[in-house]
Amino acid sequence: MTGCRSHSGTENLYELAEKMSGSDLSVLKWKRSHENSGGALKKERRAAGTTLGRRLTVPHEDNLDTLQAHTLHSFLIFLLTFRAMEPISSQTSLLQTHLYVRGFSWSTCDDLPHPVTIESLSISPDPIHIPGDVTVAVVISTSIDLERPLMLNLTLEKKFLGAWIKIPCLDNLGSCTYDACDLLDTWFPVGQPCPEPLLTYGIPCHCPFIVGTSSLPSSVFYIPAIPLPSWLESGTYRVKGILSNAQGEVGCVHIHVTLA
Incomplete structure (x- = not known):
């Protein structure tokens, strides 16, 4: 040739x-x-x-x-x-959109027991309309004190032609690692009381978290419209979330969901 x-x-x-x-x-x-x-x-x-x-x-x-x-x-x-x-590099703007979240399911990771465990979790209705109300009930326990640094590593995958495609971290969306304590400080202003119903049930909203069990009975939350890039606003996804401290992995969960 x-x-x-x-x-x-x-x-x-x-x-x-x-x-x-x-x-x-x-x-x-x-x-x-x-x-x-x-x-x-x-x-x-x-x-x-x-x-x-x-x-x-x-x-x-x-x-x-x-x-x-x-x-x-x-x-x-x-x-x-x-x-x-879709070409992620060409989707530079975020879209304020209405979403339907269907088929939410979760499970703990199939490996060694972790000190931080989700004992139970339920979310309704199905589908969830965003923006709109969602009812959440959850019980979380920890056998160790959780202090800084506390990191949350997310692996996000999208299903395509029967295969799972990993979504890279782009503009803090996708398979990213976050400082969990910093996230909480962003969502809940430091120095102010935790919002209801967390305050009523004595559930902390800032680091550190002490040994014990936090239980939130069925409570209604309003979820506002969420700005998402077009490449993320529809499809079937699975997420693996790993929580780690300075000594290593302390918690792990799998989540499956479909966006439309």
């Missing part, structure tokens, strides 16, 4: 890549419609020996370099993944 040789199969793959990257998140529909049409594109792709989602194979007579084929294949798969989340 010479450096300047043209190859029709390779050109068709690049054309396919261009169509994918410029689609309006209809990659799968585009692929199916062209494969079912029985047209020239389907024949050319078969002639080139290519299939999406599987190992790229090339007829021997094409003499296409293996490294080049694998690189192009990886590029096509990258485009699928990239389009699944």
Whole structure:
């Protein structure tokens, strides 16, 4: 193979890549419609020996370099993944939006017991309309005192074509690590009493937290409209949250939810 040789199969793959990257998140529909049409594109792709989602194979007579084929294949798969989340870099503004939160579920992590444990948690209604009211009941216990530093690490993944795609941390959204005590100080001004119903039930809203159990009976909270980037405002997600102090991991929880 010479450096300047043209190859029709390779050109068709690049054309396919261009169509994918410029689609309006209809990659799968585009692929199916062209494969079912029985047209020239389907024949050319078969002639080139290519299939999406599987190992790229090339007829021997094409003499296409293996490294080049694998690189192009990886590029096509990258485009699928990239389009699944939409180009995050182009979504610079946050949208004030109405959301429906469906199918909320949670579980503790399947590993060693942690000193901080969610004993019970219920959230209703289903779906939750945001902005709107939500009813929460929760019981949390800790067998150790929790002091600074207290970090919360979130891993956020979005489901796409049966696979979970990790959402990177961007502008403090996604798979990020937060200072839990600083977050609480932001939500609840320091020096002021904790808001109701936390105050009534003696639940602290600032670090440190002492050994014991905090129980919040069913209580209604109003959730205002939440500004979210368009790439995050719909889909099925799972979140793993890990709480850690200076000695290591102290708590862990899994959450599943669908936004629409």
